[in-house]
Amino acid sequence: MSDSNSGCGCGCGDGKGCAGAAKPSEKDVKDLKVIIGLEIHCQLNTKTKLFCGCSADFRDDAPNTHVCPICLGLPGALPKLNKQAVIYALKVAKALNLEISEVSEFSRKNYFYPDLPKGYQISQYDKPIALRGKMTVDDDEGHEKVIRITRIHLEEDPGRLVHKISRDRAGYTLVDYNRSSIPLIEIVTEPDLSSPKEARRFLNKLRATLEYLDVFDGEKEGSIRVDANISLEGHNRVECKNISSYKGVEKALTFEITRQRNLIRRGQEIVQETRHFLEGRGITTGSRSKEDENDYRYFPEPDLKPLRVKDWADKIELPELPDAKRERFMSQYKISVNHAKTLVGDIKVADFYEGILKNPAISKETELAATWVCDTLLGELYYRDMKIDAVPRECFADLVALLKDKKVTDKVAVDVLRAMLDDIHEGRKCAMPSETVEKSGLGKGSDDEFTEIIKKVVAANPQAVADYHSGKGNAINFIVGQIMKETKGRADPKSLNKLIVDYIASME
């Protein structure tokens, strides 16, 4: 059923909703609770594929160069399980507090598709590697809540189809099996999420956790894919497939909630169905044909033995995870909860923060450093689509040191930071901020120097001085502005203000 031409779904043939379904009030529709559950597929960044020895690092290489009889599904080839992938899955299971299954099992998920070399995917079905876990996330009011995790299982990625247009404009499709048999974990949550933003925060935290565990690289294209189940309280559930970005999840869910609310407003019933998210258009569409519906005919994979890996899990030692790191940052560095949350939200940011604090010049400036990383650096990086690893820690530490010693104003510091990031971004060598400031004379001037400039500006603007005398207090701002211009921001506005007032007073 499409949105523009929606029947009421009860089979009465009425396009505008039928007598059977009463239209609810606007308030009722608005108050309907949103219920969201996620199925998240993440590629594990193992060295080799899940069932063969091919290198899993294929993204920069030509199609079909990371393949062998096993991942091509050649007749007679058998899967050989990659232990590292199992250990990675166990790490995730432990980090998310799941119970590791005493015995788990691989199953075949049978369906035909040209990117699926064997005609089945080796996955896990009724005996996944781990069950029942939880992770906390902040709800939309900022309160911590628990999201239950149903299960985690291991499976292999299929290949990838590449659609092309030939010279005669006819379309054709090529298959690249480099991705075939890359290890995936599927993490399934209970329907405990209550808003698209919350779902996105959950994903961000999940991503952070996986990166803390060093089992996942969220920056790799296509490394995460999400299916979302979404319903409004008391109504049918819709499954949204094919979401391949963090932003996409929020978009798809927001679109679905609006779509479902509108249907309910019109008194129509939600059809229980699978819909596809079209990332480019930000909408979901219903499946057109019955051919998309599969009976996967799961059965235990006869080529692999059941997994008994509980004692492997017991031996795994987890690194410090985001929640623990946040607590430690707050107590060790005495920084605010918001700064701590921002810093630990990405292990690279947390490591950067702790890295710059190693610089003896600023090792005690934990708050100042946190403020400049969280409130300035991250925004400037985001604006340039840059990663924090690109920023030399000694340069940033040097900048914080200049601020600590009050050698630059905040404004100059931001300018220096921007110039530094632009240099890195455009492939130039970035200079130490202290040298930049030295060379270009951007250092904070002395009061004597400023007094000279004040004299000049005041002499040139008698009207402003007169206004000031006649009680227009903000006439001083005009003078401050002029001086800031003259000093290229090297002066600190607050102390400047005082200098001006003192000077004007001394003129009388």
Add this chain to the structure above:
Amino acid sequence: MRYRFDAEDGNNAFITIVRDAEYKEGGVLSGIPVAVKDNISTKGIPTTCGSKILEGYVPPYDAHAVAMIKEAGAVIVGKTNMDEFGMGTTTENSAYFPTTNPCDRTCVPGGSSGGSAAAIASDMVPMALGSDTGGSIRCPAAFCGIVGLKPTYGRVSRFGLIAYSNSLEQIGPMAKNVTDVSKLMEVISKPDIYDSTAYNRPYVHTPSAQIKGKKIAVPKEYFGEGVDDKVADCVRGAISKLEEMGAEIIDCSIPSMKYALAAYYVTCTSEASSNLSRFDGVRFGPKVEMKRSWHDEYRDYRGERFGEEVQRRILLGTFALSAGYYGKYYAKAQVARSNIRNDFLRVLNEADLIAGPTMPNTAFKIGEKSSNPLEMYLADILTVPANLAGVPAISVPCGKVGGMPVGLQIIGRHFDEESVVDAAFAYEQEVN
């Protein structure tokens, strides 16, 4: 070293013959021509599984068993005919041509490793590799009057064996005599880390004719309904011979045998329906221009290139695994299977070996059973239990009925091929 293979193939035993072959001198099989069933991957030599869907497919790698025999110096002289994907008991289901029985060319050689058996029985090669999912080594061995061993499940790597039913099948040795079967078994049972279901239990053994004091159980079900009287008498005679030689014969029963065929056919068709999904024309096999939706192309490609019996089994297996039927068929079959395994374990706890006929009758006439698949399935009743239980079983010639060979089947404990081979060797030595 080069090897010129000149033997004439009067029974259509081979799908591909390698007339000029190379081999590595020096191993235990040095310079011995060995035939390989066409469902076992051979690097550089076409491997079709007797199917048109793999016409022209040349594997880029060797099956583990093939690599091992090459390493031991064997000459791979060709790929032998078989029922398409191993699905059959007569080799008539080959998509290329039927193979005839060297003992009587109006008869089938048995199947599905009929080509390997015929190649040995007609003295083209002294030994060959077969594969046994529900009797595919033992049946043609019995029908052609040679020796064939189905190893314990997991004793020989399946890597490179084109899967029909993964949980049941094994590659195994076939030869004119027990000594050669044992020799070939020793080579192919070398461990392989690429088959996760294989065990590191290499077979290292020289046959010994000593069976004095061994307890041999004879299940009454192996002489029950459907077993030809003359075949039964012939096999009883062979068992008496073993008794004369000092073995202790005891009667036993395997009541779960009545579920064996059902459990077997549900399991093997289910697994086959999944295994054969990869034959879609995209990566290997005959080249196809896919101009319509992949869905239509797959349907027609598979419909045209799979034979009738293969399509029948894919449909059966697909049905057995379908939502709502899984519990009724596949899951039930696994329960029956574990009951059969337990029955065998129980009997083999009291006895060292089990003996009975390999097949309920001698080789059929060509065309005799090919029109009735169900009747054909019934012929597997005495061989499938060993596959369901995973135990080793050998077929050794024990006389003739109406001029056609009869096979004595000897079954042993898991990983006790040694006792199975010794008993067969003792019998062979005694009668020859």
